[in-house]
Amino acid sequence: MVFASLEFLLLFLPAFMLVYALGRPAWRNTILLIGSWLFYGWLSPLFLALHMVLTVIAWGGGLVVDRAREGSSRRMRWLVGLIVLNTAVLCWYKYANILALTANELMSAYGAMPFEWQRVALPAGLSFIVLQAISYLVDVHRHTVPVERSFINYATYISMFGHSIAGPIIRYDWVRRELNQRQFNWTLFSLGARRFMIGMSMKVLVADTLSPLVDVAFHLPQPSLVDAWIGCLAYSLQLFFDFAGYSAMAxxxxxxxxxxxPENFNRPYLARSIQDFWRRWHLSLSSWLRDYLYIGLGGNRHGVWNTYRNLFLTMVIAGLWHGGDSWNYLLWGAAHGIALCVDRAWAHSSLPAIPRPLAHVLTLLFVCLAWTLFRSPDFHTALSMYAGQFGLHGIGLGDAMAVTLRPAHGMAAVLGLLCIVAPLLQRRTEQRWAQARWFVTGAAVWPVAGFLLSFALIASRETVPFLYFQF
Incomplete structure (x- = not known):
């Protein structure tokens, strides 16, 4: 069950909101927790069991860390042990399959008999839940937040079905006060419903519509230049609108x-550098990597070369966090790490600044080329796509892509591009037309219209899972 599904929209969400609205304020955390566990149980009972175990361990571990004497080795051992445990669980589900596959390939290459392997399924949202648990434990250790003594409150924080499947990555400090006392009224509900409808429109009208083009392009054995760039650009739009749409819904x-x-995106495709891109893309992950990994490695405190090393290692680990079925994620992270180092070195050198329009183009070009590696199921596919992007497999539109292309794909791409550039005109437009009746009416109506159209499409075609569910 995903947000963009009939089961969620017609069954789960209305029933849950009715119970939540009718319940007493003191019961709402419990209602939210039970609803979240039902949501996870609907996805997978085994995942629900794992989720509950990790929740109990992190909550109890936080209490133990808090009780240990400040500065004691026992306190640090507990913290490190809990982080290692959470990381080990994540690594098992992320990398058991690819490690087994790699081992079998090596054994076959040397004439040994490969072993049988039962594929391990990655529980939805595990990557996000583990990062939230680690941030909570570290913050308790640092006294950034008080330890949460209520299991219901902690479990509600870590389990909220709205965000824990694919982000944003919420820190305990951001919701601590609202866990204990929050407003629940029509104003917030209507604002939230509007944001949910906008996110649904982004997901269904743009991301899901472009999905067939991406699938075709990345399955072509020798994509032409046109095929490869259609696939690359379509995936760049699909990934953004899928993930940003989910974040908006959350x-x-x-x-x-x-x-x-918190907001999770800030017009990332308008970035002027790779550093700027990571200040705009997946903000909750970027800030998590900065505060709990980059700074922990030393940040920029120990000289230029150590700073570059820390930047590179942070992005490599970010790639590993995304990965699972392919080593391409590791390479994608390394590519961004190198780009960040080059970007920083250029900014701190005496070289002239790159003109803004060219900086936009170069940044977007690098990001899109890196997405090719990110999307490819294996390194061979990535090489084939790169060869196509440089015209080594021909130039014209291939038969498979020509058969797949529909006017709806062009409309989705145009809609996506308009949404990307719209913020550039938003402030001027609002100042000029804020009092115009047609503008006010349109601003109120278009999310509803987009949602209704999205609902009709969901009812008429197969549900496309959110891309970040696989991470």
Whole structure:
């Protein structure tokens, strides 16, 4: 069950919101926790069991860390042990399959008999839940937040179905006060519903519509230049609108329940550098990597070369966090790490600044080329796509892509591009037309219209899972 599904929209969400609205304020955390566990149980009973175990361990571990004497080795051992345990669980589900596959390939290459392997399924949202648990434990250790003594409150924080499947990555400090006391009223509900509808429109009207083009392009054995770039650009739009759409839906659900989650995107495809891109893309992950990994490695405190090393290692680990079925994620992270180092070195050198339009183009070009590696199921596919992007497999539109292309794909791409550039005109437009009746009416109506059209499409075609569910 995903947000963009009939089961969620017609069954789960209305029933849950009715119970949540009718319940007493003192019961709402419990209602939210039970609803979240039912949501996970619907996805997978085994995942629900794992989720509950990790929740108990992190909550109890936080209490133990808090009770241990400040500065004692026992306190640090508990913290490190809990982090290692959470990381080990994540690594098992992320990398058991690819390690087994790699081992079998090596054994076959040397004439040994490969072993049988039962594929391990990655529980949805595990990557996000583990990062939230680690941030909570570290913050308790640092006294950034007080330890949460209520299991219901902690479990509600870590389990909220609105965000824990694919982000934003919420820190305990951001919702601590609202866990204990929050508003639940029509104003917040209507704002949240509007945001949810906008996110649904982004997901269904743009991301899901472009999905067939991406699938075709990345399955072509020798894509032409046109095929490869259609696939690359379509995936760049698909990934952004899928993930940003989910984040908008999660933020909307949070508002409907009385929580204020942070924004997760800030016009990333308008970035002027790779550093700027990571200040705009997946903000909750970027800030997590900065505060709990980059700074922990030393940040920029120990000289230039150590700073570059820390930047590179941070992005490599970010790639590993995304990965699972392919080593391409590791390479993608390394590519971004190198780009960040080059970007920083250029900014701190005496070289002239790159003109803004060219900086936009170069940044977007690098990001899109890196997405090719990110999307490819294996390194061979990535090489084939790169060869196609440089015209080594021919130039014209291939038969498979020509058969797949529909006017709806062009409309989705245009809609996506308009949404990307719209913020550039938003402030001027609002100042000029804020009092115009047609503008006010349009601003109120278009999310509803987009949601209704999205609902009709969901009812008429197969549900496309959110891309970040696999991470």
């Amino acid at each position: 933020i909307g659900l949070g508002l409907m329940l009385g929580f204020h989650f």
